[in-house]
Amino acid sequence: MEKLTLVKVGGKIVEEADTLKQLLEDFAQIEGHKVLVHGGGRSATKVAAQLGIESRMVDGRRITDAEMLKVVAMVYGGLVNKSIVAGLQALDVNALGLTGADMNLMRSEKRPVKEVDYGFVGDVKEVNAGLLADLIRRGVVPVLAPLTHDRKGHLLNTNADTIAGEAAKALAAHFDVTLMFCFEKKGVLRDEKDDESVIPTLDRGMFQQYVEEGIIQGGMIPKLENAFQAIDAGVKEVVITRASDIHKHTGTRVF
Amino acid sequence: MEKLTLVKVGGKIVEEADTLKQLLEDFAQIEGHKVLVHGGGRSATKVAAQLGIESRMVDGRRITDAEMLKVVAMVYGGLVNKSIVAGLQALDVNALGLTGADMNLMRSEKRPVKEVDYGFVGDVKEVNAGLLADLIRRGVVPVLAPLTHDRKGHLLNTNADTIAGEAAKALAAHFDVTLMFCFEKKGVLRDEKDDESVIPTLDRGMFQQYVEEGIIQGGMIPKLENAFQAIDAGVKEVVITRASDIHKHTGTRVF
Numbered sequence: 434m435e436k437l438t439l440v441k442v443g444g445k446i447v448e449e450a451d452t453l454k455q456l457l458e459d460f461a462q463i464e465g466h467k468v469l470v471h472g473g474g475r476s477a478t479k480v481a482a483q484l485g486i487e488s489r490m491v492d493g494r495r496i497t498d499a500e501m502l503k504v505v506a507m508v509y510g511g512l513v514n515k516s517i518v519a520g521l522q523a524l525d526v527n528a529l530g531l532t533g534a535d536m537n538l539m540r541s542e543k544r545p546v547k548e549v550d551y552g553f554v555g556d557v558k559e560v561n562a563g564l565l566a567d568l569i570r571r572g573v574v575p576v577l578a579p580l581t582h583d584r585k586g587h588l589l590n591t592n593a594d595t596i597a598g599e600a601a602k603a604l605a606a607h608f609d610v611t612l613m614f615c616f617e618k619k620g621v622l623r624d625e626k627d628d629e630s631v632i633p634t635l636d637r638g639m640f641q642q643y644v645e646e647g648i649i650q651g652g653m654i655p656k657l658e659n660a661f662q663a664i665d666a667g668v669k670e671v672v673i674t675r676a677s678d679i680h681k682h683t684g685t686r687v688f
Numbered sequence: 689m690e691k692l693t694l695v696k697v698g699g700k701i702v703e704e705a706d707t708l709k710q711l712l713e714d715f716a717q718i719e720g721h722k723v724l725v726h727g728g729g730r731s732a733t734k735v736a737a738q739l740g741i742e743s744r745m746v747d748g749r750r751i752t753d754a755e756m757l758k759v760v761a762m763v764y765g766g767l768v769n770k771s772i773v774a775g776l777q778a779l780d781v782n783a784l785g786l787t788g789a790d791m792n793l794m795r796s797e798k799r800p801v802k803e804v805d806y807g808f809v810g811d812v813k814e815v816n817a818g819l820l821a822d823l824i825r826r827g828v829v830p831v832l833a834p835l836t837h838d839r840k841g842h843l844l845n846t847n848a849d850t851i852a853g854e855a856a857k858a859l860a861a862h863f864d865v866t867l868m869f870c871f872e873k874k875g876v877l878r879d880e881k882d883d884e885s886v887i888p889t890l891d892r893g894m895f896q897q898y899v900e901e902g903i904i905q906g907g908m909i910p911k912l913e914n915a916f917q918a919i920d921a922g923v924k925e926v927v928i929t930r931a932s933d934i935h936k937h938t939g940t941r942v943f
Contacts, residue, residue, distance in 0.1 A: 480762070483739050503767055507735070510785075511766020512758055515835065515843055519789040523841035529790045530765075534774040536784050536828060564826065571819065573791060580770065586778035588770055 533581030555589025810844025
């Protein structure tokens with residue numbers, strides 16, 4: 434199978450002109466088939482505030498009422514997505530911006546209300562990657578916004594890490610997929626205080642050992658558990674690296 | 689060649705939930721390949737006002753400064769386009785929302801400053817419809833927002849009628865294209881005061897005769913001249929009709 438690199442970048446990098454420009458240049462240098470998944474939360478918060486809409490977060494997740502859904506449709510689907518697409522086209526990358534509604538790429542269901550009512554937030558139920566895979570083979574580079582739809586006419590706000598993981602798993606039927614998550618650090622660190630102490634490779638056995646030894650802890654544990662889930666679902670490798678290193682072969686390789 | 693119907697609808701219809709729902713139901717009933725091109729000016733004006741940005745128009749065209757460009761990217765590319773896509777998906781229409789930047793569909797150049805500086809407004813220079821035609825053949829229904837790009841990294845605001853005309857001309861190399869413009873009237877009227885006096889067909893000779901006789905006048909003349917230009921460029925027919933009649937075979941047929 435042909436290789437494909439799927440890069441997930443957080444909002445911060447794509448929301449400032451300077452860092453976005455650098456990211457797109459680095460992304461353009463990745464060889465072979467590729468996909469970019471972006472966030473945009475800071476811009477959504479900013480635009481919402483300008484519109485007099487308050488952003489409410491629970492455990493880092495945005496509460497998306499009807500007014501906030503319009504904001505994220507505008508910011509994720511329009512402003513951020515199309516800025517990236519235009520920027521990549523200028524670098525001769527044949528970008529195509531998509532939400533999960535486009536070509537019914539990702540169908541989700543509105544999250545059931547339990548302790549928290551997240552509002553118009555979707556949990557992914559189905560990914561249709563066949564047409565997307567054909568477009569990729571023809572040189573198209575999809576740029577995915579963190580929005581899905583319920584196939585009943587509603588857009589739903591969906592976490593960008595989830596979009597990246599689900600897209601990677603579905604594309605694994607068509608390509609050898611490397612799923613790359615951009616962090617602020619160079620990779621998973623053996624010593625939090627030493628930026629150079631990157632753990633180069635991690636399999637499940639090593640991961641469990643590091644967790645037992647207290648070397649890997651906190652928020653990195655669920656992130657790596659998600660990475661291993663992607664591996665179990667057919668993704669070839671998950672790479673955790675800095676945004677500025679996405680075109681280098683550095684960072685932590687999870688397999 | 690296979691048939692394709694390309695429908696251009698103005699902003700008003702797609703910007704209100706009730707009329708949008710009816711339009712999408714009518715559009716879904718059009719048989720065979722189809723494309724939808726939408727405006728969104730009223731929503732752009734509304735969102736801009738909420739953000740404290742004043743809309744300035746010259747001869748019905750929007751002056752698009754850097755802040756207004758962000759608004760139209762959000763409203764046309766995000767809010768309006770993705771609402772339509774999600775609405776069509778609910779009707780089993782495999783919609784794909786696109787701007788001219790996506791897959792480099794439409795490259796434009798920033799309009800030169802003459803008497804008026806329109807700002808970030810683009811005149812279309814190149815349409816790349818090959819990939820689009822393949823997607824259409826595979827059942828995809830493109831939904832085009834009135835935005836293009838300059839291939840230097842900038843989005844440009846572009847008149848939706850122009851987008852529709854240029855897309856129709858480029859797709860005419862791949863399909864027998866019917867270009868349909870939605871008006872408030874049932875078609876081109878012989879008598880402005882009689883809504884039932886629709887002229888069923890118009891060729892260039894009849895058009896010139898009606899103009900000489902003063903039956904066709906005012907803003908309808910440039911619209912019909914554009915229609916004949918599309919015919920000259922290979923579009924099979926141009927239909928001028930009401931939004932609620934797009935799935936019927938009524939209105940004025942220009943050929």
